[in-house]
Amino acid sequence: MNLEQLKRLKEKAQQQVALREGHKKYRVVVSMGTSGIAAGAREVMKTMLDEIEKRGLADVEVRVTGEIGLEDVEPVVRIERADGEQTTYAKLDPEKARRIVAEHLVKGTPVENLVVGKEKKP
Amino acid sequence: MIRAHCLICAGAGCISSGAHALKEALTAELKQRGLDNEIRIVETGCMGPCDLGPVMLVHPEGTFYQKVTALDVPKLVEEHFIKGRPYQPLLPKEAPTGAVVNTQRDFTFFAKQQKIVLENCGLIDPENIHEYIARDGYAALGKVLTSMKPEEVIAEIKASGLRGRGGAGFPTGVKWELTAKNPVKPHYVICNADEGDPGAFMNRAVLEGDPHKIIEGMAIGGYAMGANNGYIYIRAEYPLAVKRLQIAIQQAYELGLLGKNLFETGFDFDLELRIGAGAFVCGEETALMRSIEGRRGQPQPRPPFPAQRGLWGKPTNINNVETWATVPIIIRNGASWYGQFGTARTKGTKVFALAGKIRNTGLAEVPFGTTLRELIFDIGGGIPNGKKFKAVQTGGPSGGVIPAQYLDTPIEYETLQALGSIMGSGGMVVVDEDTCMVDFARFFLEFCCDESCGKCPPCRVGTRQLLNILERICSGEAELEDLDRLEELALMVKDASLCGLGQTAPNPVLTTLKYFRDEYLAHIVEKRCPARVCRDLLQFTIIEEKCVGCSVCARVCPVETIFKVGGQKKYYIVQDKCIHCGACLEACKFQAINKTSEGEGFIPPPRPAVLELPPGRKPTAVVTS
Numbered sequence: 144m145n146l147e148q149l150k151r152l153k154e155k156a157q158q159q160v161a162l163r164e165g166h167k168k169y170r171v172v173v174s175m176g177t178s179g180i181a182a183g184a185r186e187v188m189k190t191m192l193d194e195i196e197k198r199g200l201a202d203v204e205v206r207v208t209g210e211i212g213l214e215d216v217e218p219v220v221r222i223e224r225a226d227g228e229q230t231t232y233a234k235l236d237p238e239k240a241r242r243i244v245a246e247h248l249v250k251g252t253p254v255e256n257l258v259v260g261k262e263k264k265p
Numbered sequence: 266m267i268r269a270h271c272l273i274c275a276g277a278g279c280i281s282s283g284a285h286a287l288k289e290a291l292t293a294e295l296k297q298r299g300l301d302n303e304i305r306i307v308e309t310g311c312m313g314p315c316d317l318g319p320v321m322l323v324h325p326e327g328t329f330y331q332k333v334t335a336l337d338v339p340k341l342v343e344e345h346f347i348k349g350r351p352y353q354p355l356l357p358k359e360a361p362t363g364a365v366v367n368t369q370r371d372f373t374f375f376a377k378q379q380k381i382v383l384e385n386c387g388l389i390d391p392e393n394i395h396e397y398i399a400r401d402g403y404a405a406l407g408k409v410l411t412s413m414k415p416e417e418v419i420a421e422i423k424a425s426g427l428r429g430r431g432g433a434g435f436p437t438g439v440k441w442e443l444t445a446k447n448p449v450k451p452h453y454v455i456c457n458a459d460e461g462d463p464g465a466f467m468n469r470a471v472l473e474g475d476p477h478k479i480i481e482g483m484a485i486g487g488y489a490m491g492a493n494n495g496y497i498y499i500r501a502e503y504p505l506a507v508k509r510l511q512i513a514i515q516q517a518y519e520l521g522l523l524g525k526n527l528f529e530t531g532f533d534f535d536l537e538l539r540i541g542a543g544a545f546v547c548g549e550e551t552a553l554m555r556s557i558e559g560r561r562g563q564p565q566p567r568p569p570f571p572a573q574r575g576l577w578g579k580p581t582n583i584n585n586v587e588t589w590a591t592v593p594i595i596i597r598n599g600a601s602w603y604g605q606f607g608t609a610r611t612k613g614t615k616v617f618a619l620a621g622k623i624r625n626t627g628l629a630e631v632p633f634g635t636t637l638r639e640l641i642f643d644i645g646g647g648i649p650n651g652k653k654f655k656a657v658q659t660g661g662p663s664g665g666v667i668p669a670q671y672l673d674t675p676i677e678y679e680t681l682q683a684l685g686s687i688m689g690s691g692g693m694v695v696v697d698e699d700t701c702m703v704d705f706a707r708f709f710l711e712f713c714c715d716e717s718c719g720k721c722p723p724c725r726v727g728t729r730q731l732l733n734i735l736e737r738i739c740s741g742e743a744e745l746e747d748l749d750r751l752e753e754l755a756l757m758v759k760d761a762s763l764c765g766l767g768q769t770a771p772n773p774v775l776t777t778l779k780y781f782r783d784e785y786l787a788h789i790v791e792k793r794c795p796a797r798v799c800r801d802l803l804q805f806t807i808i809e810e811k812c813v814g815c816s817v818c819a820r821v822c823p824v825e826t827i828f829k830v831g832g833q834k835k836y837y838i839v840q841d842k843c844i845h846c847g848a849c850l851e852a853c854k855f856q857a858i859n860k861t862s863e864g865e866g867f868i869p870p871p872r873p874a875v876l877e878l879p880p881g882r883k884p885t886a887v888v889t890s
Contacts, residue, residue, distance in 0.1 A: 144528060155395075
């Protein structure tokens with residue numbers, strides 16, 4: 144073992160525990176109330192989880208939450224950036240979810256035609 | 266992708282309240298619902314609030330759940346992991362206000378703490394070295410070996426102001442220097458993990474929750490002091506800590522973080538466990554070394570100090586678990602960073618084990634200078650059941666008690682000493698108004714008397730005689746002169762004993778005499794136990810108006826001294842055979858048993874003319890007059 148090897152071990156191991164540290168750049172919040180689940184929110188979330196893992200995005204965490212008040216346009220996903228910018232997407236399906244990961248989470252550009260709301264929180 | 270980590274506390278406390286069953290149920294439930302690819306279960310070390318166990322922490326939200334049983338699992342998974350809302354019934358409540366706490370950060374118990382030694386405890390899997398490395402583990406050892414001279418390491422520890430956490434508070438850097446400068450070779454380093462104070466479990470938590478930190482600290486110390494061998498002396502009563510240490514040492518060897526040529530610098534360091542049989546005196550450093558050598562654990566006069574002549578006659582440095590665990594953090598963050606915590610005299614933080622009559626029993630780490638009140642009432646949540654705080658005993662069985670008027674004392678080695686108590690290793694036993702201070706002193710003295718190794722007469726004979734006097738006081742047979750004898754003898758044992766055990770054993774007696782003399786006087790003069798604890802001075806009677814005649818008390822009475830009042834549905838306790846065990850008081854559902862102490866002036870109701878045998882009792886029991 145030398146310093147270089149320890150550093151590499153640390154970088155690898157950090158991915159395992161990063162989730163417990165908080166302070167991620169993006170937080171994906173999936174609305175998982177009864178209507179969300181009925182409309183396919185779990186499929187949407189699973190697709191996003193797979194896609195995030197495939198692309199190795201380390202700076203993203205995924206949470207689920209209850210109804211967020213948009214029952215008629217479920218499945219709904221809100222993406223919160225660390226600086227407070229929140230983008231809400233509605234009427235999603237796995238295909239659209241994949242696009243959101245590719246565009247919004249990777250490149251940082253929201254998929255405008257799926258956005259139903261934007262706000263900036265301090 | 267794993268979207269959530271479910272950290273289950275696998276400290277000894279939570280394991281005994283059912284953490285393993287919880288883990289199994291949770292694993293099965295997640296698998297059944299197809300969530301096992303999304304949620305990872307991790308067993309961690311102690312999170313702190315042991316009384317609330319089994320506890321569980323879910324990240325990324327930081328939701329903290331208490332008293333989670335296997336039966337709660339289906340509902341919890343449904344609510345938290347599927348629907349994404351905290352499962353309300355298992356959220357903890359703030360002690361005084363009853364407000365529901367949503368996340369760990371918001372819980373006063375955690376929010377008021379400063380976790381340095383416990384930074385990884387309850388956050389990483391202690392059986393996985395990679396999780397320790399992810400949290401900067403072994404970086405300090407690498408830094409020391411590749412870029413610092415041994416003298417620089419000692420200078421850094423000196424500059425940090427770190428003091429021994431075993432109780433005496435001797436500056437660690439100075440102690441290290443003494444060993445390092447001794448020309449006799451080889452040198453040894455030892456970790457004292459023989460935590461034996463009743464009600465103390467801070468070292469166990471670190472050993473179980475973050476064992477690698479101790480290993481790293483000892484390797485750093487070994488380098489600084491020119492020692493290539495280290496021993497961890499741990500008691501057999503800590504099987505889980507032993508197991509986790511063994512795993513940790515093995516993993517460190519596998520990755521080349523122990524053994525030969527560490528970090529390719531030519532420095533070798535080997536570490537061994539030595540299991541003690543659990544004698545309290547083996548926590549004393551000279552007795553501990555003899556025990557490691559395979560001899561009977563008995564203390565030796567000092568000097569020579571271990572740094573002069575220690576293990577196998579060679580220079581040796583012994584530090585407590587917490588001291589070793591602090592070393593890597595100081596090296597990693599620097600002495601000046603560490604110096605920002607604590608007070609001018611004492612830097613850093615201290616882990617305390619809160620026990621006794623306190624709401625949040627468990628483990629808390631606070632900076633030195635925190636007041637007893639903040640620790641007991643803010644973090645500890647105060648006294649349960651609306652009782653009044655009476656005193657706190659710091660520093661284990663040989664620590665003194667501190668009464669309510671000193672609650673605002675900042676916690677430091679010197680301040681506690683000034684009050685007649687000691688820091689010890691950090692035990693805190695809180696007692697409320699229902700505790701008799703004489704009985705309390707007797708209990709702890711009995712412990713020290715049992716654990717005396719027998720080598721020096723002041724401790725062997727003196728503690729026994731002290732105990733005899735206390736037992737006389739508790740049974741109401743003492744005279745006023747006994748108080749003077751007690752005090753004189755206590756001071757004699759304190760002055761003349763060979764080691765720390767005897768020197769501190771009279772502390773509970775001396776401090777209770779100082780702060781609660783009135784209770785001693787009540788026992789001796791009035792034959793009254795104010796807290797109604799000392800059995801020989803108690804009196805149990807039945808309140809006639811409240812008795813419904815259910816006969817439960819008569820059935821549980823072990824000496825069959827409760828009888829039915831002739832012709833009535835009432836019961837009566839015949840005093841002369843009563844052994845004051847209190848079984849009737851516990852059994853009665855109608856609060857019809859009255860407990861008083863003799864000397865309170867309470868006159869038992871007159872004996873009824875006719876007493877009958879209660880139903881179910883054999884007629885052989887004769888009603889005596």
